[in-house]
Amino acid sequence: MVSTPVHYALDSKAAGRTALQRLAQRFPARRGTALNRTETYFDTFDWRLYREGATFASTPPSPDRRLSYRSAAGAVLVEVRHDSEPGFARDLPAGPLRDVLAPIVEARRFLAVVAVELRGAGVRILDAENKTVARIELVEGSAARPGGSTAPVPLAPRLRLVPLRGYDATAAEVARFIESELGLSRDDAGEMGFALAAVGLVPGSYSSKLEVHLEPETAAGVAVRRIQTALLRTIRANEDGVRRDVDPEFLHDFRVAVRRARSCLSQIEGVLPDATVERLRDELSWLGTITGPTRDLDVYLLNMDAYRASLPPAVRDDLAPLGEFLLARHRTEHSRLAAALDSERYRALVDAWRESLEGPELAAGGLPGAARPIREVASERIKHGYGRVVEKGRAIEPTSPARKLHRLRIECKKLRYLLEFFHSLLDPADLEPIVASLKKLQDNLGDHNDLQVQQDTLRRFAHEMIVEGVSTVEALMAMGRLVERLERRQRRERERFAKRFARLDDAEVRDRLARLVAPIPSAAP
Numbered sequence: 001m002v003s004t005p006v007h008y009a010l011d012s013k014a015a016g017r018t019a020l021q022r023l024a025q026r027f028p029a030r031r032g033t034a035l036n037r038t039e040t041y042f043d044t045f046d047w048r049l050y051r052e053g054a055t056f057a058s059t060p061p062s063p064d065r066r067l068s069y070r071s072a073a074g075a076v077l078v079e080v081r082h083d084s085e086p087g088f089a090r091d092l093p094a095g096p097l098r099d100v101l102a103p104i105v106e107a108r109r110f111l112a113v114v115a116v117e118l119r120g121a122g123v124r125i126l127d128a129e130n131k132t133v134a135r136i137e138l139v140e141g142s143a144a145r146p147g148g149s150t151a152p153v154p155l156a157p158r159l160r161l162v163p164l165r166g167y168d169a170t171a172a173e174v175a176r177f178i179e180s181e182l183g184l185s186r187d188d189a190g191e192m193g194f195a196l197a198a199v200g201l202v203p204g205s206y207s208s209k210l211e212v213h214l215e216p217e218t219a220a221g222v223a224v225r226r227i228q229t230a231l232l233r234t235i236r237a238n239e240d241g242v243r244r245d246v247d248p249e250f251l252h253d254f255r256v257a258v259r260r261a262r263s264c265l266s267q268i269e270g271v272l273p274d275a276t277v278e279r280l281r282d283e284l285s286w287l288g289t290i291t292g293p294t295r296d297l298d299v300y301l302l303n304m305d306a307y308r309a310s311l312p313p314a315v316r317d318d319l320a321p322l323g324e325f326l327l328a329r330h331r332t333e334h335s336r337l338a339a340a341l342d343s344e345r346y347r348a349l350v351d352a353w354r355e356s357l358e359g360p361e362l363a364a365g366g367l368p369g370a371a372r373p374i375r376e377v378a379s380e381r382i383k384h385g386y387g388r389v390v391e392k393g394r395a396i397e398p399t400s401p402a403r404k405l406h407r408l409r410i411e412c413k414k415l416r417y418l419l420e421f422f423h424s425l426l427d428p429a430d431l432e433p434i435v436a437s438l439k440k441l442q443d444n445l446g447d448h449n450d451l452q453v454q455q456d457t458l459r460r461f462a463h464e465m466i467v468e469g470v471s472t473v474e475a476l477m478a479m480g481r482l483v484e485r486l487e488r489r490q491r492r493e494r495e496r497f498a499k500r501f502a503r504l505d506d507a508e509v510r511d512r513l514a515r516l517v518a519p520i521p522s523a524a525p
Contacts, residue, residue: 004163208234223374
């Protein structure tokens with residue numbers, strides 16, 4: 001069993017000293033070892049570890065650096081020695097720490113979120129054989145945002161009870177005494193949460209998930225304003241990470257927000273003036289175009305390990321020239337992207353987008369469509385979107401070309417975006433099964449399309465590598481074998497299509513959808 005520390009809030013350091021004295025009178029105790037700890041907490045930009053109920057900390061390199069994966073309360077779950085600050089999970093030493101972190105953070109980079117210095121002293125609680133069964137520490141210190149841009153902030157003193165493994169009953173008895181006899185309250189913020197609050201940071205403050213709450217009678221103009229404002233906020237939040245190429249997920253979230261915004265403009269009509277919609281759609285299309293090459297190269301670089309693993313061990317290293325080619329192309333394309341984000345055109349887009357959201361057209365009473373209840377609009381659009389998916393899906397036959405599956409994929413995306421925009425209006429009991437079936441179909445269609453694109457692109461890369469003189473015969477042969485494997489995988493996805501589509505074109509799904517889009521009964525007079 002993992003020993004989880006328990007923290008208690010204190011009014012003052014003097015109150016903590018009094019508590020230690022009373023504990024030493026109530027339980028057999030000895031003076032504990034002085035606490036002196038400095039460490040930096042890490043998480044991803046979207047707070048994946050925090051959302052997992054865990055923390056990840058690094059101690060300074062002298063005498064050796066330790067990386068600790070802990071529960072939110074501070075119980076050490078995995079700890080290893082490592083000679084550098086954490087970057088990506090793939091860079092960690094092979095073993096239990098990488099095994100537990102990699103599935104959580106995936107391609108995200110670890111970012112330093114708060115640096116902490118802790119000091120204190122306490123007592124050790126003993127059993128009848130004078131063995132230490134728990135530690136109680138009076139802890140104080142300071143917290144700072146990494147980078148030295150602001151001065152450290154003092155941390156309020158706290159009392160920390162640290163149970164030792166195998167002595168849970170004694171720890172529970174000590175906890176009861178602290179809470180009932182000393183009258184102290186538990187502080188459940190956790191070690192990192194306590195430090196973040198001190199420096200004014202809110203864990204979980206960013207998520208790529210679109211969270212917009214709407215009421216059925218919310219005017220469509222107000223609803224569009226809220227949706228578009230949330231999407232613009234997401235784009236601006238990821239802008240710096242894209243520009244600095246911190247990790248590939250910044251660009252991924254950026255592009256998803258752009259696609260959602262374009263879909264919102266095209267699917268919720270009659271809310272903004274046509275000229276405004278056309279301008280924003282054109283400029284968002286430009287933004288999608290300029291971000292595409294870098295994102296494509298991100299995906300190929302992320303797939304390199306899988307590409308190698310798909311080949312026989314004897315030829316895996318033959319793909320090295322491809323990896324070097326991709327890195328060089330990525331540097332070039334990212335430079336172009338960064339320049340575009342620094343351009344007057346991008347600044348003008350952001351300004352025009354913001355101004356359109358502040359204009360009177362989105363308020364009820366503006367354009368006719370802006371005053372409609374959003375529930376009516378949502379029902380119409382979702383019903384129409386599902387009908388388009390079913391119509392195009394039923395038209396696909398075993399001999400249909402790949403482009404027809406791609407068009408169906410686009411319709412599925414549009415429907416998925418609508419369900420995301422309006423999820424707060426929809427009954428989860430019916431919504432979630434529909435989304436689950438739609439997601440499986442999207443995964444199938446997405447994989448089918450991606451595998452086709454990868455084959456075509458790898459053939460193009462092979463030609464370009466020959467022209468540039470950066471290839472080898474071995475690399476070209478390995479790339480050829482890789483294309484063959486991608487073709488086989490694509491055929492398997494094609495074979496799965498009919499079953500995946502049937503789950504969405506299903507009587508139960510249609511019944512659920514009918515309930516989702518049914519008019520809300522009017523209140524009795």
